[in-house]
Amino acid sequence: MKYPRLSLAAASLIVVLGAGACSRQTPTGATADAPEQATQAPVPAPPTEAKVGDAMTLSVPTLDGKTFDLAAQRGHWVVVNMWATWCGPCIEEMPELSALDAMNEDVKVIGLDMEDIARADLDAFLEKHPVVYPIAAMDPMRPPAGFGSVQFLPKTWLIDPNGKLARVFAGPVHANMLREEIDKSAKADAVPKA
Template identity: 30%
Template sequence: MWKKGIASAVLLLLIGLLVWNLLEPKEPAIGLENGDQAPDFELKTLDGQTASLSDYQGKKVLVNFWATWCKPCRTEMPDLDAIRSEYDQVEVLAVNLTTTEKSVDHVAAFADELKLSFPILLDQKGIQARYQVLSYPTTYILDEKGRIMSVKHQMLTKKEIEQELDL
């Protein structure tokens, strides 16, 4: 008789765990695919501050990987700046591949020349490798919760960005 009682208790426990797992809200996995939570990172900015991706939760974020020697990067920078200036709910984080640059001063001169207003993050830690960036520019488009909406391995225009972000 007590065996039936134990078997019933174990069965109820298993059913309870199954229901718990089905009803419990799941956090998206951290990864690089659409719908994944983008991996957080912390980098120094051109102006000496520290910025983390998680600092920008609540806004749509364009994480743009670029370098000064990349001609398509130079071409898209004004459009990225226009998006950030025109839409308060959007942030641009320009992650510079600093290890390939002549110097940080060269990066600063580039940003000054183009009058960029968004944060320039200096990637001396290999964040681009963590994000599997193989070509420049590459842009990760994130929603307000930091989930990846899409990844673009190309230069983007203002119009394309507005379409991606439903602006």
């Protein structure tokens, strides 16, 4: 896949804008000893992302009118996949995730569409790219608790049968990769602890 090149000016602008967005800047005329009066609403802290071993929660309405509740999936491995219709690698992994869900009774997959898109457009996309697992349309600015901010897609969380985070995958995944991770984790859990 080829990606367009950025001009030096565009790349510099991205760096400058990105640097400003990441740090709190002191307003003109304010000093560290004399902070400026607060005239703007405080910027909310970015959502926190769970760590491996943390208990996860997720309860979201799905496009089929049901609710996907992680607590109801105990006893199953759960794959939570964040994606968007404009993301090429996301689209490429959808058949893999669908096959994983369809061919493994111990695995449940849910897709979280992380974009601002009209419902009709999302439905049309899913008609062209059908999957067997449920999809939930999410506000990219408000990801579910514990799933962190949306900085890149796709991103996939593997949650164990007890509801704890087993692994996070940044970038595309495939069915064999997830199945191997599940089998490896299940073997590790089966080894008696001394």
